[in-house]
Amino acid sequence: MLEIRNLHATVAGKDILKGLDLTVRAGEVHAIMGPNGSGKSTLAHVLAGREGYAVTQGTVRFEGKNLLELPPEARACEGLFLGFQYPVEIPGVSNLTLLKAALNAQRKHRGAPEIDATDFLVWVRECARVMGIDPKMLSRGVNEGFSGGEKKRNEILQMLVLQPRLAILDETDSGLDIDALKVVAEGINRLRAPQRAFVLVTHYQRLLDYVQPDFVHVLAGGRIVKSGGPELARELEEKGYGWLEAA
Amino acid sequence: MSVASYAQVFERCAAAWPAAQRRARRAKLEEFLRLGFPTRKLEDWRYTDLSALAERSFEPARRTAVALQDALLPRSDRLVYVNGELDRNASTADELSALVQTETPGATGVDALNAAFATPGLNLALGPHARLARPLHLILAGAANPQAAMTHQRHRIHLGQAAEAVLLVEFRGAAGGDRLVTQTFDIRLAPGSRLRLYRLQDEAAGSQLISRMDARLARDARIDIVCLDRGCGLARHDLNLELAEPGAEVELAGFYQPAAGAHLDNHTRIVHAAPHGRSRELFKGIVGEKSRAVFNGKIVVSPGAQKTDSEQRVANLLLAPRAEVDAKPELEIYADDVKCAHGATVGQLDETALAYLRSRGIADSDARALLRRAFALEVLDRIAWPALRDRAALLLGYPPPAETALEP
């Protein structure tokens, strides 16, 4: 599904990613861990096509397509979803407006007609229920006045509504209390399917207790320096990253 | 500077006026000939150049047929003028039409010109505790005449004690033609009265509109104003609000979005002349390719106007390299026990928000439109008249989204 080869990327003229390789197949859940500043969010933004992140070397193929030549909206329409580490507040654009515009843009891309207004509301209400989000909040501006935890749940709500094929969730678990964490995990697990894949960027074993990863990678210094199974996450939790960086 | 053509037109019109009016009009004409059009040397006219008008010649405009269907708002009364002439068929409140001659404080050449040629306009006078049953929609429409044509009207809105009214003043123009239009409004609000005033400008490219509103608020009177501007060749609005007695309140919001080639100039002046006044002002603008906006917002707190509570906020989005905006807040505070806050910004669409929307699959152009709409909504949402709000949103290119609520 996703094949990253020798990826180099710079931000503001600074080399951040320095030869990163990663392969994600349909049905898999990958966790990426690593120290602060190692380039995890940079990787997520490069994959999503954020402006200002320049790829200087390497290739990324998504479902066989050259991902790097697509504008961000086309990547989303192809089924890529990024859960932001810092979700953005957009007063004046309601959550519903965003969801409907996004859903219809993605349908248009697939050649499907616009979603029926009632079907849309029923669908969004169902997703909001799963995420424990009061439907009233959806009439408010995107993330406007939401608490940190609400913003993270709202990211997962958007993911549930849009049903992406590959979701990259950047520290969606950070700053959540245990109840909110369970809700977020429930949202992710609900979407798990043989044709879908996830990349979870996280600092903590906690989330991985609820969402079992197939692979765990350590990103340090702009590259994947170690990969393993779920046991690697537990090892990292105990020992930290020092032993890897030293190696 | 030569404004001689205006004197010639005056002589031709004079015969039609009653002798009693002629003298006063002639005095105004002479004042105009002396003052001429304001030049850019005047601080208040630095960014809006009317000097070309001096060399021009305009015939008095004549009424022609115009389409008004799109302007009609349900459950409201209408007073319609086309090129300054009353359209009785289109009006439901034609009894409110009258020739009103009032002195304009601090007159410029344009005010004198307006008074010299003034034709009848709205004359709304409500007695104590009276209330307009329905919102009143004053339509001041312009349409092409064979020659360049001019319209000058004066209007009066006087609300008695605790009277209430909702008024929409709409400047609109059919495409084509070359017009000079001046419109003057004398607004007086007696103690405890309340006026909701909407000013909507959707003139055509060939028009040059100069409007002036002077409102005086007595004790505890309140005025809520929403001003919307789009289109037009050149529009200059002066809005002067005087909180003349204690406890008066002003809630003013404006939004402008000049079309390509347009020049929009909003001058507002809020004078706190008495204690315990409250004013809130918000003006926002979106300025795109080859258009220009000017905003000047003056707040004056006179000596003795203690406990004044005043806030002004101005925000502009500049969306093209060749767009231009001159936004200037001006505060003159001569009292010490007051609260006055103000802020002005000029910026672009929020790139972070744009990236977020695009990351969800929304095309760049659609995402930008959503953000422009979000910016405009803060003002549009102040319109407490739903039919007008929807119409204004549509006019400015921000139709309401279908999905507004998720309530069962």
Ligand SMILES: Nc1ncnc2c1ncn2[C@@H]1O[C@H](COP(=O)(O)OP(=O)(O)O)[C@@H](O)[C@H]1O
């Ligand atoms: N917009 C930016 N401008 C300059 N430097 C940036 C920017 N974004 C990230 N960086 C830098 O890139 C490095 C990697 O950051 P990031 O990818 O956010 O790390 P992580 O998510 O692993 O904590 C850091 O040194 C950070 O300071």
Ligand SMILES: [Mg+2]
């Ligand atoms: Mg990060």
